[in-house]
Amino acid sequence: MDFDERFPMKRRQFLHTALAGATATALATASAQETRKSGRPRILLRSSWQTVNIGDIAHTPGVLALLERYLPEAEITLWPSRLDNGVDAILQKRFPHLKIAQGTAALEAAFADSDFLLHGSGASLVAERDVVRWRKETKKPYGIYGITLPVTGSTSTKPTPDDVFAKTIDVLSQAKFVFFRDSVSRKLAQDRGCTCPVMEFGPDGAFGTDLHDDDKAEAFLRAQQLEAGKFLCCIPRLRYTPYWTIPEKKTARDDAKHARNEAMKEHDHEPHRRAIIDIVRKTEMKVLVCPEDQTQMAVGKELLYDPLPADVKSRVVWRPDYWLTGEAISTYVRSAGLFGNEMHSPIMCIGHGIPAIVCRWAEQTSKGIMWRDIGLGDWLFDFDKEDDLQRLPATALALAQNAASATRKAVAARQFVEQRQRETMQILKDALDQKE
Numbered sequence: 001m002d003f004d005e006r007f008p009m010k011r012r013q014f015l016h017t018a019l020a021g022a023t024a025t026a027l028a029t030a031s032a033q034e035t036r037k038s039g040r041p042r043i044l045l046r047s048s049w050q051t052v053n054i055g056d057i058a059h060t061p062g063v064l065a066l067l068e069r070y071l072p073e074a075e076i077t078l079w080p081s082r083l084d085n086g087v088d089a090i091l092q093k094r095f096p097h098l099k100i101a102q103g104t105a106a107l108e109a110a111f112a113d114s115d116f117l118l119h120g121s122g123a124s125l126v127a128e129r130d131v132v133r134w135r136k137e138t139k140k141p142y143g144i145y146g147i148t149l150p151v152t153g154s155t156s157t158k159p160t161p162d163d164v165f166a167k168t169i170d171v172l173s174q175a176k177f178v179f180f181r182d183s184v185s186r187k188l189a190q191d192r193g194c195t196c197p198v199m200e201f202g203p204d205g206a207f208g209t210d211l212h213d214d215d216k217a218e219a220f221l222r223a224q225q226l227e228a229g230k231f232l233c234c235i236p237r238l239r240y241t242p243y244w245t246i247p248e249k250k251t252a253r254d255d256a257k258h259a260r261n262e263a264m265k266e267h268d269h270e271p272h273r274r275a276i277i278d279i280v281r282k283t284e285m286k287v288l289v290c291p292e293d294q295t296q297m298a299v300g301k302e303l304l305y306d307p308l309p310a311d312v313k314s315r316v317v318w319r320p321d322y323w324l325t326g327e328a329i330s331t332y333v334r335s336a337g338l339f340g341n342e343m344h345s346p347i348m349c350i351g352h353g354i355p356a357i358v359c360r361w362a363e364q365t366s367k368g369i370m371w372r373d374i375g376l377g378d379w380l381f382d383f384d385k386e387d388d389l390q391r392l393p394a395t396a397l398a399l400a401q402n403a404a405s406a407t408r409k410a411v412a413a414r415q416f417v418e419q420r421q422r423e424t425m426q427i428l429k430d431a432l433d434q435k436e
Helices: 008-038 054-070 087-094 104-113 128-138 162-173 183-191 214-223 255-282 296-305 325-332 344-350 367-373 386-401 403-433
Strands: 042-047 075-080 116-119 142-147 178-180 199-201 231-235 286-289 316-318 337-340 356-360 380-382
Touching: 042 054, 042 104, 042 128, 054 075, 054 087, 054 142, 054 325, 054 344, 054 403, 075 104, 104 128, 116 128, 116 403, 128 142, 128 162, 142 403, 178 183, 183 199, 183 367, 199 403, 214 325, 231 255, 231 296, 231 386, 255 286, 255 296, 255 337, 255 356, 255 386, 286 296, 296 316, 325 344, 337 344, 337 386, 337 403, 344 356, 344 403, 356 367, 356 386, 367 380, 380 386, 386 403
Parallel strands: 042 075, 042 116, 116 142, 142 178, 178 199, 231 286, 231 337, 286 316, 337 356, 356 380
Antiparallel strands: none
């Protein structure tokens, strides 16, 4: 009895799988050949790190929007890490011509077809191994768009070993360009011997995000009796994101990070409570306590909303649900401004000319320094410094009391960011025009 007689189903399954794989590869190859005939530049964007944080979501549509605006002739393929929670549908709706390389065959075709790899914004050179793989397998050029270069970062409590850091510097040195989203990272790279020919400040990709979900935002604001221009947003954050509280992450609790969070949570949120109390009692503004990631609804309730005096709490709204980037932006643009312990919601605010205050600490790496780099140094607070803790409430109150001047300041920062976006996209265009 031969194989077919003993295992008829297995053979059919094998043939079906093999045929499907061959078909997928053939279609991908045909698509690649057709694209090459068009003569258009082809960019493989390595991005989309995770979807439990609206900032991590925003990196990708932000860069895609810039590519659409400044390199409309380019054909873009996205190489994502994660596109769950409905984010894939959101991207396809906003960018209907976007190709997404998911699966072995699609990625192989993207490697063969693409002219240039663009590593998107992130907390570090997030996909360093993939950049190395691209370099080794294709010998084609690559560039880095809007990263921080941390020695010790929010994902670790230990310094990066010198040998590991040296490898990162080597990868950056061989790029056509590296745009750092903060000046501290740029100087660190220079000091560590990075020899990339173009190392400049380049805004985080999330500044370019133009996703909106007006219907959801307006329905939420109506239900909570929040009027456009008459409320501020406040975002909580612990020193380390407690990913172990998100079931889908399947992450074991880091006891050292948890202990640090517990030790600092009151320290890092008491200034915001004072700010909320002053804003409610001294202005007609309300306050919306809202999240940037899936862990922050509980944090906001425990540390910002629940401890408020009754007279203040009646004019403060706590959002109990996570939201996606479009609804968040549609809410922010209807607010008078934002303050809190996060980075990317302020980025998205400034990208739309909405005032935003950033509060940071050492565990968040140097990314917050970008606020100083774009001319908003007096809206940047280091919560490891006592003076900054004490001056936060007065600054938030002043933002609420002087909305027009605060908006002018935010718009000026946006204009500077837009200038750098144009310039960095031109450098990318020049790199694509170079014939290897």
